[in-house]
Amino acid sequence: MKRKPIAAKKLKPSDAPFTIVNYAIMIMLSITTLYPFIFLITSSFSALDMSLGGLSIIPRQFTFSNYERVFANPNVGIGYRNTIIRTILGTSLSLLVTFCLAYALSKKTFPNRNLWTGLVVFTMFFSGGMIPSYLLVKNLKLIDSMWALILPELVSAYNFVIVRNYMQTIPQSLEESAKIDGANDITIMFRIILPVCKPILATIALWVAVWHWNAWFDCMVYISSQKGQVMQLVMRRIVMLGSSDQLTQMEGQSHDFFTPEGIKAATILVATVPIVCVYPFIQKYFVKGVLVGSLKG
Amino acid sequence: MPNTATDRSGDNVRRTKATVGLARRYWDNRYLLILMLPGLIYFVVFKYVPIYGLIIAFKDYNFFQGVWNSPWVGLEVFKELFKTPSFWEVFRNTIIISGLEFIFGFPAPIVFALLLNEVVNVGAKKAFQTISYLPHFVSWVILGGLFLQFFSPSIGPINIALKALGAKPIYFLADPKWFRAVLVSTDIWKAIGWGSIIYLAALSSIDPELYEAAALDGAGRWARTRYITLPSLYPVITIMLILATGNLVSDNFDQVFNLYNSAVYSVGDVMSTYMYRKGLEGMEYSSAAAVGLFNNIISFTLVIMANKIVKHFNEYGIW
Known part of the structure; x- marks a missing residue:
């Protein structure tokens, strides 16, 4: 952006071909990114088979019945409920534990600080992986419990590093006056450090929340009951395995217009829309987090 | 004394x-x-x-004896694993797919950032940027469902276009000839915008006076990119390169798992999906853990080596 004045000034005729080509590339890339989503939206509102309509992005015979089918499915409601619970519970717990850990290890006076930090950071580069983690969750008797979705990835070492680095930039003097008044570390953390850390905590909260919203593998492996399924997995069952009892059972009712593809498309969109709606608003926090984190990779 | x-x-x-x-x-x-x-x-x-x-x-793990009490078997599990042809096939697939993703996927966000940086109009730049981030926020489960329809031989727009041109439809997700291309291109498609953030940040911190001076000296766009922009990106590129090295043997489970099927196992089955089927579906825990450990050690070693090598050339290591 700083370059804008010079670049604008320097837009000589010789620059024009480059600018045109560059814009063309950018527009092509944007279309490539958006088109699959647009295709899906069109399909979800179509009452007729999309293959007959060529590449048109206008729905073939506009209908809401695909969506009605999706919302009539009780599993969708269950999935949404579980996803919302895990997102809220998982994010708040993650924030609390990450914040406390980062605060303790941001203190220069804390004994063996580098050892403890190293212990955490090491897990970024080396992990037990899928099988031992599964056996652990099984041994802890967490199978079929919401905790199996929350505890195993409670704190990310990367988020810890970001929060800790941020805390280290807070001037010492801020705490010292409180210390003279006799406040202990816990009081100081909640009263003084927490308000200062709000921006970085908001960033981390969004990361964790989006992660929880999109998570599915843990649920597939750890949760077997129908009542415990999250939205992503409900969607996966309908779309990928094509299993969908509800698809076949609907086949009988022919007075409505819908296609199996349309229902699949509508299901995908029902699972996607919340995240896509909030993303333009939260992306700047995401970007900020990436940058803060990269300062000291 | x-x-x-x-x-x-x-x-x-x-x-x-x-x-x-x-x-x-x-x-x-x-x-x-x-x-x-x-x-x-x-x-x-x-x-x-x-x-x-x-x-x-x-060990010869069994659930009733647990991790601690199961009998030791030394390197038996690894010996057995290394004798299995499917293990080497999976290992080869992982390296080929990750290698291709590295070759095409590593420079892609850099090029994208450079091009985006040349877009003068602030509004247009923001719009391109926001659109490019979109796929990052969508999970591979959703994208799996999306691409299943998008690449479908019957209703997918690519195949509809091919058919309109008189060509035969291509079973992108079931044809071993095409499956790796699908994996690599969708991986880049998802990551290019998000991956460019860090480069765009580095670009915005370049002192504009450098460009002014270069322009006065008659440097064209290419010369300015070559002698000012790229050198300022070297530290970031180096760090990203080290981190990318560790990924050379690690694969994208979410992506492969949601796109593959038994028709393309020969080209698309990778370490993590193999480990999943072996361990969590086949309950061969010891053997699957051995796959994981093997993978872990290689990627850990690669990161350390890359860091060493890079430090030899310049001072931008990650530790």
Whole structure:
């Protein structure tokens, strides 16, 4: 952006071909990114088979019945409920534990600080992986419990590093006056450090929340009951395995217009829309987090 | 002799003093210790216990005896694994797919950032940027469903276009000739915008006076990119390169798992999906853990080596 004045000034005729080509590339890339989503939206509102309509992005015979089918499915409601619970519970717990850990290890006076930090950071580069983690969750008797979705990835070492680095930039003097008044570390953390850390905590909260919203593998492996399924997995069952009892059972009712593809498309969109709606608003926090984190990779 | 004795006792005193001092320091920081405890317990239980659990790769694990009591078998599990042809096929697939993703996927965000940086109109630039981030926020489960329809031979727009041109439809997700191309291109498609953030940030911190001076000297767009922009990106590129090296043997489970099917196992089955089917579906825990450990050691070694090599050339290592 700083370059804008010079670049604008320097837009000589010789620059024009480059600018045109560059814009063309950018527009092509944007279309490539958006088109699959647009295709899906069109399909979800179509009452007729999309293959007959060529590449048109206008729905073939506009209908809401695909969506009605999706919302009539009780599993969708269950999935949404579980996803919302895990997102809220998982994010708040993650924030609390990450914040406390980062605060303790941001203190220069804390004994063996580098050892403890190293212990955490090491897990970024080396992990037990899928099988031992599964056996652990099984041994802890967490199978079929919401905790199996929350505890195993409670704190990310990367988020810890970001929060800790941020805390280290807070001037010492801020705490010292409180210390003279006799406040202990816990009081100081909640009263003084927490308000200062709000921006970085908001960033981390969004990361964790989006992660929880999109998570599915843990649920597939750890949760077997129908009542415990999250939205992503409900969607996966309908779309990928094509299993969908509800698809076949609907086949009988022919007075409505819908296609199996349309229902699949509508299901995908029902699972996607919340995240896509909030993303333009939260992306700047995401970007900020990436940058803060990269300062000291 | 007496000298050494006194020395040693002095040493002991010093050591006890040090221990007392350390305990004292922990006592002085007891509130911080309480704050640290939940996080510490988490990392020990959920990160270090699974690392310890990797020892089942050297045992004949069975669930009733547990990790600790199952009998040791030394390197038997690995010997068995290395004799399995499917393991090497999976290993080769992983390296080929990750290699291709590295070759095409690593420069892609850099090029994108450079081109985006040349877009003068602020509004247009923001729009391109926002659109390019979109796929990052969508999970591979959703994208799996999306691409299943998008690449479908009957209703997918690509095949509709091919059919309109008189060509035969292509079964992108079921044809071994095409499957890797699908994996690599969709991986880049998802990551290009998000991956460019860090480069765009580095670009925005370049001093505009450098460009002005270069322009006065008659440097064209290419010369300015070559001599000012790219050199300022070197530190970031180096760090990203080191991190990318560790990914050379690690694959994208979410992506492959949601796109593959038995028709393309020969080209698309990778370490993590293999481990999943072996361990969690086939219950061959020891063998699957051995696959994981093998993978882990290689990628850890690669990161350390890359870091060493890079440090040899410049000062931008990650530690």
